[in-house]
Amino acid sequence: MAPVTHDLVIVANRLPVDRETLPSGRKVWRRSPGGLVTAIEPVMRTHGGGVWIGWPGGAGQKLKPFEDDGLSLVPMSMSQDEIEGHYEGFSNATLWPLYHDLVAKPEFHREWWDEYVKVNRRFAEKAAELAAKNATVWVHDYQLQLVPQMLRDLRPDLRIGFYLHIPFPPAELFQQLPWRRQLLEGLLGADLVGFQLPEAAANFVRLVRQRVGHKTHRDLVYLPDGRTVRAAAFPISIDSAGFEELARSGQVVQRAKEIREALGNPRRIFLGIDRLDYTKGIYARLRAFSELMRDGHLDVEDAVFVQVAVPSREQVEQYRILRDDIERLVGRINGDLGRIGRPAISYLHTSYPRDEMAALYRAADIMVVTPYRDGMNLVAKEYVACRVEEDGALVLSEFAGAAEELKQAWLVNPYDINGMKSALLDAYAAEPKELTRRMRAMRKTISQHDVKAWAASFMTELEDVGGHTKNPRPATRS
Ligand code: G6P
Numbered sequence: 001m002a003p004v005t006h007d008l009v010i011v012a013n014r015l016p017v018d019r020e021t022l023p024s025g026r027k028v029w030r031r032s033p034g035g036l037v038t039a040i041e042p043v044m045r046t047h048g049g050g051v052w053i054g055w056p057g058g059a060g061q062k063l064k065p066f067e068d069d070g071l072s073l074v075p076m077s078m079s080q081d082e083i084e085g086h087y088e089g090f091s092n093a094t095l096w097p098l099y100h101d102l103v104a105k106p107e108f109h110r111e112w113w114d115e116y117v118k119v120n121r122r123f124a125e126k127a128a129e130l131a132a133k134n135a136t137v138w139v140h141d142y143q144l145q146l147v148p149q150m151l152r153d154l155r156p157d158l159r160i161g162f163y164l165h166i167p168f169p170p171a172e173l174f175q176q177l178p179w180r181r182q183l184l185e186g187l188l189g190a191d192l193v194g195f196q197l198p199e200a201a202a203n204f205v206r207l208v209r210q211r212v213g214h215k216t217h218r219d220l221v222y223l224p225d226g227r228t229v230r231a232a233a234f235p236i237s238i239d240s241a242g243f244e245e246l247a248r249s250g251q252v253v254q255r256a257k258e259i260r261e262a263l264g265n266p267r268r269i270f271l272g273i274d275r276l277d278y279t280k281g282i283y284a285r286l287r288a289f290s291e292l293m294r295d296g297h298l299d300v301e302d303a304v305f306v307q308v309a310v311p312s313r314e315q316v317e318q319y320r321i322l323r324d325d326i327e328r329l330v331g332r333i334n335g336d337l338g339r340i341g342r343p344a345i346s347y348l349h350t351s352y353p354r355d356e357m358a359a360l361y362r363a364a365d366i367m368v369v370t371p372y373r374d375g376m377n378l379v380a381k382e383y384v385a386c387r388v389e390e391d392g393a394l395v396l397s398e399f400a401g402a403a404e405e406l407k408q409a410w411l412v413n414p415y416d417i418n419g420m421k422s423a424l425l426d427a428y429a430a431e432p433k434e435l436t437r438r439m440r441a442m443r444k445t446i447s448q449h450d451v452k453a454w455a456a457s458f459m460t461e462l463e464d465v466g467g468h469t470k471n472p473r474p475a476t477r478s
């Protein structure tokens with residue numbers, strides 16, 4: 001029997017739910033971590049009728065397509081070798097650090113690349129099988145950069161969009177990659193390649209000109225076969241109204257109160273919520289906070305730092321090292337500065353559902369988001385959406401994509417510990433009027449640019465550029 005085909009196919013490395021095996025051996029579904037799922041899920045819901053292809057986590061899980069909460073999901077199994085080579089290796093120990101400013105040293109291994117190619121091919125074949133004639137296929141993120149061209153070879157009738165959720169590095173870094181040309185050519189299979197920020201799109205176009213030799217003009221690439229590819233920025237966002245509604249719900253208000261009480265009703269609660277990732281700058285931020293306590297600017301009776309570290313990529317060595325480093329630091333800080341019933345840092349190595357996150361955002365006076373490099377950072381936007389009383393302070397790294405929009409945050413350079421200390425203190429001491437002025441402006445920004453607007457602008461552009469007609473070749477090209 002021929003498979004049912006769809007007009008919209010989402011292809012991402014992960015499904016929105018992750019199949020986990022508990023220590024008892026029982027298998028459960030959990031919501032997948034990270035910003036990608038947070039953003040795409042509401043898009044799929046508004047486009048009812050599409051299908052989402054992705055990995056359900058774990059090795060060798062052969063699962064049939066299924067519906068989850070109204071979404072049509074098609075699980076792609078991965079073997080242990082594919083997990084090690086494609087996911088933990090090439091995606092997360094080569095591309096991830098390379099695309100994040102070399103915050104950690106990327107490793108280059110030919111066997112990892114081979115697995116990456118293999119997995120990309122399987123995803124492309126599955127998308128080709130499930131897409132209806134002239135359907136739209138939207139491919140997501142760095143784990144699947146070869147899919148657009150592989151898919152175009154199989155199905156030239158499709159309209160193909162690609163979106164990179166993480167930063168795209170400058171040419172000086174990207175060209176270290178032994179497979180730089182293949183990746184660029186893979187992406188050029190798309191009609192539209194979307195990035196978080198305009199500089200990323202410009203980096204891509206420059207690299208295509210230099211390394212592949214295609215003609216380009218501004219944000220357009222002209223391929224020898226007559227096709228035009230557009231590269232542009234589409235800063236991603238969140239379901240602002242959904243978060244706001246959740247934050248206003250009686251249950252979340254009550255839970256926020258309980259959280260404050262459980263922490264001993266301190267004057268100020270600082271909050272960090274991040275995947276436990278070395279790009280997030282967790283270590284430096286905790287040091288900055290602890291130094292403020294050690295130096296007497298803050299007192300453990302008045303302030304506490306709640307750090308939620310969401311488990312992530314635990315088989316990758318750099319992530320294990322990071323976890324050990326952070327947990328040692330938290331232990332040392334609490335040992336030095338805490339008192340009975342009053343730790344300086346309340347550290348939680350876990351992930352929470354959306355309503356608990358909303359309660360934490362409501363409970364926290366100062367949200368601290370200090371990545372060394374981050375494509376966007378949706379946690380910063382979620383915090384703003386949940387501050388329905390127009391209070392609370394956001395301390396935000398200049399190197400998060402979100403800083404381009406949330407300009408009224410206390411912006412910091414995460415490499416500058418003293419600078420972070422003074423921003424934390426300023427936010428701690430800010431007058432209510434000042435907090436409201438800043439928060440009101442940021443709330444306006446995110447209510448206007450929510451995830452629906454993001455998806456709609458990407459889809460509209462994809463329709464325009466995919467027709468090949470809207471952008472005739474200019475007479476002069478750079
Ligand atoms: C980031 C990436 C996503 C990824 C997520 C979680 O948000 O952009 O592609 O899915 O992190 O990471 P994981 O490795 O658990 O999928």
